[in-house]
Amino acid sequence: MHMLTDISTPADIETLVNHFYGKVLNDSLLADIFKKQIGNNWEVHLKKMVSFWHTLLLNEQHYFGSPFMAHADLPIKEVHFKQWMSLFNTSVDALFEGPKAEEAKDRAAKMAAMFQHKLAYYASHNKKPLL
Numbered sequence: 001m002h003m004l005t006d007i008s009t010p011a012d013i014e015t016l017v018n019h020f021y022g023k024v025l026n027d028s029l030l031a032d033i034f035k036k037q038i039g040n041n042w043e044v045h046l047k048k049m050v051s052f053w054h055t056l057l058l059n060e061q062h063y064f065g066s067p068f069m070a071h072a073d074l075p076i077k078e079v080h081f082k083q084w085m086s087l088f089n090t091s092v093d094a095l096f097e098g099p100k101a102e103e104a105k106d107r108a109a110k111m112a113a114m115f116q117h118k119l120a121y122y123a124s125h126n127k128k129p130l131l
């Protein structure tokens with residue numbers, strides 16, 4: 001029996017983002033990293049993340065920014081990315097089912113891999129990213 005539908009509207013994106021960051025804020029490994037960086041700006045962060053996923057999944061340009069830079073100075077390693085991905089995949093699977101849901105998990109995994117690759121590069125070369 002299939003009761004879940006695919007991600008298809010801006011409201012779906014909002015549902016996913018709210019659900020995921022709800023999990024993040026209750027996660028013992030990740031919550032403090034987000035809280036420390038975001039402080040009182042959750043509304044801004046959530047809006048930005050909705051526009052980011054809207055751009056990726058619904059093919060409408062809403063987000064303009066450079067995602068990597070927001071992570072360049074965070075205290076994050078493989079264990080954090082694993083947990084982030086686990087919460088993200090669980091959130092998608094709890095709410096949606098279909099090609100867009102699969103695409104969301106795939107895009108997240110690729111971004112997570114890219115961030116880790118860049119973080120490792122800058123750490124090992126003792127350099128700071130310019131953008």
Ligand code: HEM
Binds near residue numbers: 064
């Ligand atoms: C360990 C994993 C991660 C942690 C702890 C983390 C944490 C954060 C934090 C704290 C911010 C807010 C930065 C600020 O406003 O100063 C942020 C922004 C953001 N994150 Fe992550 N993140 C993680 C993984 C990811 C992944 C895998 C993606 C992509 C799928 C992603 C996409 C973004 C985007 C698009 C922004 C907004 C950047 C902007 O300001 O334009 N993050 N993240």
